[in-house]
Amino acid sequence: MTAAVARTLEELRARLAEGRGKACLIAGGTDLVLHLHEHPDEEPDLIDISSLEAMRILEKHPGETLVGAAVTFAEIEASPLLQEKAQALVMAAASMGSTQIRNRATLGGNVANASAAADGTAALCALDAQALVEDYQGRQERLPVGALVTAPGKTVLGPDRFLLAFAIPDGTGPSAFFKVGSRRAVAISKLSLALGRHLVLGSLAPSPVRAEKAQALLAGPSREAFLDALTEAVERAIPTRASLAYKRVAVRGLGDDLWRHLKEVRS
Amino acid sequence: MKISITVNGRLHEADVAPTTRLVDLLRNGLGLTSVKEGCSEGECGACTVIVDGKAVTSCTTLAFQMDGKSVTTLEGIAEETLHPLQQAFIDHDAVQCGFCTPGMILSAKALLDANPHPTRDEVCRALEGNLCRCTGYLPIVEAVLDGAERLSRS
Ligand SMILES: Cc1cc2nc3c(=O)[nH]c(=O)nc-3n(C[C@H](O)[C@H](O)[C@H](O)COP(=O)(O)OP(=O)(O)OC[C@H]3O[C@@H](n4cnc5c(N)ncnc54)[C@H](O)[C@@H]3O)c2cc1C
Ligand code: FES
Ligand code: FES
Numbered sequence: 001m002t003a004a005v006a007r008t009l010e011e012l013r014a015r016l017a018e019g020r021g022k023a024c025l026i027a028g029g030t031d032l033v034l035h036l037h038e039h040p041d042e043e044p045d046l047i048d049i050s051s052l053e054a055m056r057i058l059e060k061h062p063g064e065t066l067v068g069a070a071v072t073f074a075e076i077e078a079s080p081l082l083q084e085k086a087q088a089l090v091m092a093a094a095s096m097g098s099t100q101i102r103n104r105a106t107l108g109g110n111v112a113n114a115s116a117a118a119d120g121t122a123a124l125c126a127l128d129a130q131a132l133v134e135d136y137q138g139r140q141e142r143l144p145v146g147a148l149v150t151a152p153g154k155t156v157l158g159p160d161r162f163l164l165a166f167a168i169p170d171g172t173g174p175s176a177f178f179k180v181g182s183r184r185a186v187a188i189s190k191l192s193l194a195l196g197r198h199l200v201l202g203s204l205a206p207s208p209v210r211a212e213k214a215q216a217l218l219a220g221p222s223r224e225a226f227l228d229a230l231t232e233a234v235e236r237a238i239p240t241r242a243s244l245a246y247k248r249v250a251v252r253g254l255g256d257d258l259w260r261h262l263k264e265v266r267s
Numbered sequence: 268m269k270i271s272i273t274v275n276g277r278l279h280e281a282d283v284a285p286t287t288r289l290v291d292l293l294r295n296g297l298g299l300t301s302v303k304e305g306c307s308e309g310e311c312g313a314c315t316v317i318v319d320g321k322a323v324t325s326c327t328t329l330a331f332q333m334d335g336k337s338v339t340t341l342e343g344i345a346e347e348t349l350h351p352l353q354q355a356f357i358d359h360d361a362v363q364c365g366f367c368t369p370g371m372i373l374s375a376k377a378l379l380d381a382n383p384h385p386t387r388d389e390v391c392r393a394l395e396g397n398l399c400r401c402t403g404y405l406p407i408v409e410a411v412l413d414g415a416e417r418l419s420r421s
Contacts, residue, residue, distance in 0.1 A: 098309075
């Protein structure tokens with residue numbers, strides 16, 4: 001069991017090459033520290049990346065906005081660039097945990113932790129964002145955020161790859177994020193609705209679920225038809241779970257919030 | 268791992284195990300027992316400290332991650348007299364059992380350092396991550412708003 005701080009990508013790559021397979025990144029620690037405290041038998045080689053410069057970027061590039069994996073939710077919430085380009089992500093950040101958690105929790109940690117209830121992941125999926133993934137030899141690739149999570153707590157990353165940043169494309173249209181159930185203790189009653197290029201439901205399945213039919217009806221005249229399509233999407237995603245009865249009602253509340261929000265921004 | 272950490276203005280060199288949390292270092296290593304451990308899950312805010320100006324829960328942070336950083340606990344905010352926020356908490360009966368108080372005051376201080384004249388809503392939001400089982404929160408919010416006034420006068 002060791003601990004080290006990586007401040008540059010070169011340092012991180014060197015550490016990962018050395019520690020092949022045993023290395024474990026830590027950013028804000030708001031998921032991982034709780035896990036380690038509950039599992040004192042685990043002895044990971046920890047690499048702190050919370051101040052790694054290349055993961056701390058927040059930049060406009062041609063056609064897209066880049067958000068580093070180690071940018072915190074407090075920074076996302078306060079960013080004028082993201083307020084303009086990625087309102088859904090800003091609203092998700094504002095809804096996260098508490099001030100203390102937002103000050104530490106990072107976007108990369110949120111996605112990599114692969115919880116079904118990850119609010120950042122839902123917002124990124126709605127915005128059609130791609131993850132910039134890199135391996136310990138510096139090979140980079142882009143993957144849709146929706147393709148990263150394979151099962152609860154599992155991603156395609158493995159021990160040799162890490163999240164460097166997220167690319168949010170321009171022109172995703174009006175975007176927004178609404179959720180119910182913010183306390184971790186009531187994770188089962190969590191549900192979120194995020195709109196960007198896609199309309200997605202979070203907390204229903206390991207990865208956010210698209211609600212295409214509801215999205216098409218969002219531009220139409222009937223609020224009821226839109227809400228019915230949302231209920232249908234929930235029923236399709238979790239046909240048998242105990243939380244279904246609650247979630248099929250809760251989603252209508254979120255749908256209502258979104259419907260009204262869009263009316264306001266359009267008028 | 269060896270780290271240098273400034274706590275309440277004093278530089279400390281500490282040798283910490285990889286999984287030692289900041290709350291463990293502060294309480295057990297440095298004897299700063301104002302830092303309370305309630306839930307150990309980031310939910311209650313009793314373990315709140317200020318790191319480089321920002322309120323964070325020390326039970327969700329590892330000590331080695333604090334290398335080179337500056338940490339403030341309640342022990343570090345009073346000078347010869349109590350800090351105006353501490354006095355305001357007393358005057359508004361915002362302390363009952365007192366378990367939540369250090370975390371509450373540090374969350375409030377981090378807010379006022381960044382935003383000296385917060386609205387009531389801003390105070391409530393800054394204290395969202397601090398639970399109190401005794402007071403019902405109202406006296407705490409009053410104390411913070413009054414503390415802001417006292418600080419701007421002093
Ligand atoms: C009180 C409380 C409230 C919370 N509320 C919410 C909420 O409302 N919504 C929500 O979505 N979440 C919530 N969370 C969960 C948590 O705060 C988030 O998931 C957070 O974004 C995790 O980020 P982190 O930087 O703290 O990750 P860490 O705990 O540091 O890491 C989490 C995982 O990600 C991996 N990792 C970190 N960075 C990278 C990277 N760059 N590349 C690859 N892997 C990486 C780590 O190895 C680890 O496995 C809450 C947590 C607490 C304690
Ligand atoms: S003990 Fe850290 S938040 Fe409760
Ligand atoms: S005074 Fe007892 S918990 Fe707040």
